[in-house]
Amino acid sequence: MHLYYGRHGRRAATAAAMAALLLPLAACGGSGKSAGDGKSITMWTFKQSHVKPLQDAAARFKDQTGISVTIQAVTPDDAYTAKLQSAAKTNGLPDVLEVHTQGEDFVYGGAGLLTDLSDKVDASWTRGMVPSVRKAGVVTPRLEAASKKPGSAYPGVKAGARYSVPFTIGTFGIVYANKAKLAEAGVSSVPKTWEDLVAAVKATTKKDKRKGGITVGLGTASTGLNWALQPMAFGALGKAGYQGLFGRDSGKTWASPNGQKVLSLYDKLTPYWAPGAQSLSIDAADRSFAQGDAAFDIGGTFTLASLRQFGMKPDEVEAFPIPAPKGGKATDRSLAAFSLTSLAVTTQSKNEAADLKWLRFLAKPDVAGTFAKAATDLPAVDLGDNPVRVVGPTLASLTKVFSSGSQVYDPNDTSFMPAQYPANWEKAGAALVNMSPLKRSSPRETGKQLDTLIKNYWAAGK
Amino acid sequence: MASLSVSKTPPPASAAPRATPAGSTGSTRRGPRRRVREAVTAYAFLTPAVLLFLALGLYTLGYGLALSGATWNGFSPEWTWVGLDNYLDLLYRSPVYAPIVRSAALHTLVVMIAVPLLTVAISFPLAVLLNNAARLRTMMRTVFFLPYVTSGIAVYLAWQYVLRPDGGVNALLRALGLGTLAQPQGFLGNPATALPTVIVVMVWTAVPVGMLLYLTGLQSLDPAMLEAASLDGAGWWRTNMHIAWPLLRPITAAVILLNLREALQGFQTFLVMTGPEGAPGGKTNVLGLQAYHLAFLEQMQPTLGLASALGWLLFLIAILLAALNLRALRSTT
Structure with a gap:
């Protein structure tokens, strides 16, 4: 069988071949970018067990504010790191990230990828949290000094900056x-x-x-x-x-x-x-x-x-x-209870106001309680005097191991x-x-x- | 007759059609234009591939080489240039990384020796047997090739389950009355058996390709030569070991080279079967896995440059081995 292509036909075939080759490249970015209209935001997490409870919270959030939140999980941790590295390079980061507290938040924050929330997360916000984690995520002068030494994991962090808000706690x-x-x-x-x-x-x-x-x-x-x-x-x-x-x-x-x-x-x-x-x-x-x-x-x-x-x-x-x-x-x-995971807003987000509303929504006691019960994870939000009523007996029993004082083992304290x-x-x-x-x-x-x-x-x- | 007289009369030189290199009789005015058009079309088809190579090949190679001279955590806007420090740290200078790299290099060396040798030792006899099989040859070839086409994460995970303390291998050994050979900690949990076990799985994956290459080689040998050997009194063993085996030396070199490369750079089998730290206690950590660990699992320390430097060291070793292999091949053929 012979196929005849005219001059235009050949050009069209050439263009089609090039397009066919290049289009898949454009499609394999895996970007977390949302529209930037303030009506829809995207959040990435590395915890599969958080996806469904977050989606349930997002449904309530949409009912109340009209803002839709898309939750995506990337697991395991090394895949999450690799995905964030490539997304950061290609301007494809989502609006909100769940991160390990005092880990990725400092790394990404120091690299300029996370918004400094220090002037947004005020006392009225942190007052509702468990006291021991209220300052988690804030860069200390000691950390800034250490970040300037060769081999530091957190180059670029600034003392006083807050790159994340505590979300779940534990030990x-x-x-x-x-x-x-x-x-x-x-x-x-x-x-x-x-x-x-x-x-x-x-x-x-x-x-x-x-x-x-x-x-x-x-x-x-x-x-x-x-x-x-x-x-x-x-x-x-x-x-x-x-x-x-x-x-x-x-x-x-x-x-x-x-x-x-x-x-x-x-x-x-x-x-x-x-x-x-x-x-x-x-x-x-x-x-x-x-x-x-x-x-x-x-x-x-x-x-x-x-x-x-x-x-x-x-x-x-x-x-x-x-x-x-x-x-x-x-x-x-x-x-000691310390913040395990936190929420952060990326600097690539064009929906900062909506992002902050979402973070604030998740910090509401009733929302945090519902999330905690569904995710079987302790929230950074203070559950009050009767945690059993909010999260059930087994999860509440875990809070009994928490304490503060001189005889407290704090796994997060590595200062020595x-x-x-x-x-x-x-x-x-x-x-x-x-x-x-x-x-x-x-x-x-x-x-x-x-x-x-x-x-x-x-x-x-x- | 008229036509005959015409053929005998040569046409005027100016009117004679000029033969094109391709033998066509196209006009002299259309030829170059057509060639240009064909060249443009050819370049248009080639351009995407060239662009892809430049973007995904040269760019990443250059990027990787530059990165091996820097410290970077993958996120900071700036790299810190350290020259050859990453290479020196990996080779001997860093008290933190050099001992780990040395241990991983030793494990890699064991894998590099064991996997190619065992693959050849199993593939060649298997191919000879298959070549001589009169019946069910196609079915057996399919069965033996199955490990290759089914390889992947799922198969390695399946192996992991089979090799667990309560897995199929231990159960089988106990059922056969060979309980003393069973591993109470699992074949991947015992430091003495973990690395040999992964090597066995790697060989299991590599044998099909080796066998197929040998089989192709055996079928391309001149039957007259084998027949002559047989007439001269050579038995099955002598025919295969003294005639077929030397003639298939180039294939042996290819099988060894392929498996050396996999043993040197491959890490996915280890990552899936024994985890990113080469459990138990680093006893299955190899250089490829260590490079992956330095890149993505160092808690975002600025070790991407170390990972890249290790990758380049592996590349240099691979080039050296390939050159040695080719030289050995050239000297024996």
């Missing part, structure tokens, strides 16, 4: 126990000390060797360190002793008697890790616990949402904070650590995983490795 170091497995193993009370916890896990493991252990997503190596060892170490050594582990005085660091004491205590868990915990991601560990593959799961207040997502009912679990060891210096230690350490603690976590559960190193060797790492970070910060 690390919460243990979830399967009530049925506890009962089967004859464990009748919630562990009050670290030794009680080890004994309880021993009992459940004895009852069911394969599915009675304790799990946490050790595939992300920092979880064992941040969520279990550190809160326990605070309880064992008290605030000063705990902070000394990360200091420059070798008489107080991980290889010292203090460090060896807490590493040895942590090592007592080694025989009782659920099989394969060392290769599980955080989500996979939560899923395995929800499916009955472990009797205990270590996480944070946010873990309850995951467990529910994986089919476990909140009343099937007992939740309690990582306990301090017997005779510890801070046995009455409690946990080398500046680069918090962004690199998975490297310290890997050393800990090699000790427990992998049994590849002793507490003594692990202490030396941790000290070397921390010493290097101190040296790098000079």
Whole structure:
């Protein structure tokens, strides 16, 4: 078959071929841009469990204001980061972002991608929040000074700027126990000390060797360190002793008697890790616990949402904070609530007034309460004296672990650590995983490795 | 007759049609115009591809090379130029990154040796067997090629499930009375078996292509040569090992090169099966995975330059290996 193309036909064919090649390029931007008419805005989140509750809130928001909000989730975290990097470059950022507080907000804010909300988020706005998080997201002078050092993760931040508003709060170091497995193993009370916890896990493991252990997503190596060892170490050594582990005085660091004491205590868990915990991601560990593959799961207040997502009912679990060891210096230690995620307005948004209305709407007590109950996540908004009425008994019980004062372990306080350490603690976590559960190193060797790492970070910060 | 007389009488030189290079008899005035038009059309079709190459090829290469000399977190408006510091930090200078890179390089080296060798060791015999199979050859070829066409994230996730402590492999071993070989922590959870297990999965993915290449090679060999060897008394083993194998050396080189490249730069198998930190405890961290980690999983520290530098180091190693491989191939053929 012969096809005849005239001169114009060939030109048309050429143009069509070029258009066919170039059009898909134009279509693969994945932009979050909205119209800029103030009537519709777009919001991106990295939490799948927040999507539906946010969409429900958006429906109410539209009824009240006529402004529609499109919610999009991008998961997991590395995909979210990559998506934001490309969107920032191509002027395709959405109007509103959900970010990790004192993480992405500072990075994006310092890069000029987020609007400084310091003159918009006034006392009338923050008054309704939990007191400990009211200033979360505000750049401190110390952070600005640190941001000017080489290798800082937050170059460009300005003291006093607020790049985000707290949205959800919580803390690390919460243990979830399967009530049925506890009962089967004859464990009748919630562990009050670290030794009680080890004994309880021993009992459940004895009852069911394969599915009675304790799990946490050790595939992300920092979880064992941040969520279990550190809160326990605070309880064992008290605030000063705990902070000394990360200091420059070798008489107080991980290889010292203090460090060896807490590493040895942590090592007592080694025989009782659920099989394969060392290769599980955080989500996979939560899923395995929800499916009955472990009797205990270590996480944070946010873990309850995951467990529910994986089919476990909140009343099937007992939740309690990582306990301090017997005779510890801070046995009455409690946990500080800190802002986990925040909301930010991008500088590429042309709907700033509508964005702020949306943020303010989400900070209303009734809206925040409804969101929290649906998302099984604690809101930054103060739930008042009767949180049970607002978010239900299990979620409300998590708020009981929060406190403030000198004996409070605040996972978010890294002021005594080398500046680069918090962004690199998975490297310290890997050393800990090699000790427990992998049994590849002793507490003594692990202490030396941790000290070397921390010493290097101190040296790098000079 | 009239026509014959016409043919014998040469036409005037000025009226004779000039032969074009293509043998056509088009007019001298239309030829160049047509050639120009054809050239324009050709360039018009080529332009999108050239533009795409410039945009997605040269630009990104140049961008990546420049980035390897800077520190940047992916968001800041400015890069901080550090020259060759990123390369030096990765190679020996940084007490934070150099030990991790060294450990990842060791794991990568193991993968680079094991995957190509095992792929060749399995693909060639498999291809010989398939080549000699009188029956069901097409069906068996399809079955053996299945791992390649089904490869992807879903398959790696499936492997992950099969290799779990309560997964299919352990269950099978226990059912066969080989419980001592079962891994209570899962094949990916035991530091001693994690890397070998991923290597096995990589080989499982690579064998189909290797086998197909060998099969193509075997079918292109001159049957007379094999027949002559047979008449001279060479058995099955000698025919394959002393005649077919040396003749297929270029294919072996190609299989090795393909798998070296995958072993050196590929990281998706590790990312899906053992996570971004190369669990357990970094025992399956390889250089490709480390580059990905530096780019996207360092909590937005300014390590994109380190990631890029590591990518360029991998590129240099790949070029070196390709050159060595080609040289080895040239010296033996």
